Amino acid sequence: MKKGWLVLCSAFLIMLSACGSTPAAKGQSGSAEKIEELEVHFIDVGQGDATLVKCGGQAMLIDAGENDKGVLVQNYLRKQGVKALDYLIVTHPDSDHCGGADVIITKYDIGTVIMPNYSKDTASYRDVVRALDYKHYQVTEPKVGDYYRLGDAGFTIIAPNKDDYGDEANNYSVGILLEHGDKKFVFTGDAEEEAEKDMIDSGMDLSADVLKAGHHGSRTASTDDFVAMVHPEYAVISCGEDNEYGHPHAATLNTFRGLGIKVFRTDEQGSLIALSDGSTITWNASPSDTWKAGEPVGTGSGKKAEQGMKEITYILNTKTKKFHRLSCDSLPTENRNDSTQSREEIIAQGYAPCGRCNP
Numbered sequence: 337m338k339k340g341w342l343v344l345c346s347a348f349l350i351m352l353s354a355c356g357s358t359p360a361a362k363g364q365s366g367s368a369e370k371i372e373e374l375e376v377h378f379i380d381v382g383q384g385d386a387t388l389v390k391c392g393g394q395a396m397l398i399d400a401g402e403n404d405k406g407v408l409v410q411n412y413l414r415k416q417g418v419k420a421l422d423y424l425i426v427t428h429p430d431s432d433h434c435g436g437a438d439v440i441i442t443k444y445d446i447g448t449v450i451m452p453n454y455s456k457d458t459a460s461y462r463d464v465v466r467a468l469d470y471k472h473y474q475v476t477e478p479k480v481g482d483y484y485r486l487g488d489a490g491f492t493i494i495a496p497n498k499d500d501y502g503d504e505a506n507n508y509s510v511g512i513l514l515e516h517g518d519k520k521f522v523f524t525g526d527a528e529e530e531a532e533k534d535m536i537d538s539g540m541d542l543s544a545d546v547l548k549a550g551h552h553g554s555r556t557a558s559t560d561d562f563v564a565m566v567h568p569e570y571a572v573i574s575c576g577e578d579n580e581y582g583h584p585h586a587a588t589l590n591t592f593r594g595l596g597i598k599v600f601r602t603d604e605q606g607s608l609i610a611l612s613d614g615s616t617i618t619w620n621a622s623p624s625d626t627w628k629a630g631e632p633v634g635t636g637s638g639k640k641a642e643q644g645m646k647e648i649t650y651i652l653n654t655k656t657k658k659f660h661r662l663s664c665d666s667l668p669t670e671n672r673n674d675s676t677q678s679r680e681e682i683i684a685q686g687y688a689p690c691g692r693c694n695p
């Protein structure tokens with residue numbers, strides 16, 4: 337009798353204590369302290385990149401689109417209530433990433449400006465440097481492994497892993513792993529195959545829920561090994577509608593599709609917003625299901641003129657009908673034509689890739 341009462345009593349106590357502490361094992365409502373929501377805005381800047389990250393009253397901008405997109409990005413930030421930036425990352429000096437940064441640097445107070453130690457002698461890049469001088473801002477060089485806080489989130493530098501990638505501006509891109517609770521995002525700017533390989537070889541844990549596809553979905557990035565290592569649930573491609581480079585390339589889309597990765601695209605869906613509570617990510621749109629690769633635009637297109645100054649893509653030898661990377665050590669001195677066209681367009685005109693630089 338007495339024993340039975342004890343058993344009953346302790347059973348009651350166990351019930352009580354079970355009620356008092358919320359079941360930690362059961363997902364989101366777990367006992368872990370609630371963290372501030374993370375917002376990641378992949379801003380539609382046409383052909384280029386600009387990503388706003390907000391958490392707990394802090395904000396970071398990764399790239400600012402082309403020269404003519406600075407004001408668009410500024411307006412986007414204003415609508416989001418961003419008054420100052422804790423961080424600005426300019427992944428690399430190409431104009432589709434750094435172009436609008438001069439406007440942002442001039443208009444906003446910025447805590448830390450992170451840029452790779454690689455410069456380009458272009459008007460876009462000179463404007464960025466001029467704006468930094470005007471604001472007396474020092475540039476912080478990205479060091480792989482360095483960690484920065486952003487509200488209840490934080491990010492680690494994962495690239496560049498080398499000081500010297502020759503003239504391959506894309507490979508100097510600053511890469512970061514953004515973490516928020518259990519959720520992770522990887523951003524790699526325009527890093528291509530060589531830089532992706534260096535990230536893999538660094539031995540860091542690159543697994544993430546969201547991969548911002550490198551180089552606008554170009555086949556020169558998102559290599560099988562890299563995508564397999566990140567193994568994201570979602571990939572986001574930032575590129576312009578009907579862009580002349582044919583981004584995203586079919587090879588990249590096939591890689592994602594083959595691994596069951598859901599794809600979002602700014603060219604089809606406009607600005608994309610991911611919200612994380614630390615255990616779940618929700619989006620402002622459903623993934624794209626077109627799997628439609630871009631097509632390089634022909635030379636006669638009026639779009640080209642409208643986009644203004646273009647960057648040199650390859651060096652042609654009009655006599656030998658070979659084309660070279662800008663870094664090739666056997667560039668022609670005569671019969672040279674500095675092309676701004678895509679690889680596909682150049683090949684379509686009967687040019688063959690140089691055997692030395694394998695463009």
Ligand SMILES: [Zn+2]
Nearest residue numbers: 430432526551
């Ligand atoms: Zn780019």
Ligand SMILES: [Zn+2]
Nearest residue numbers: 430505506526
């Ligand atoms: Zn680039």
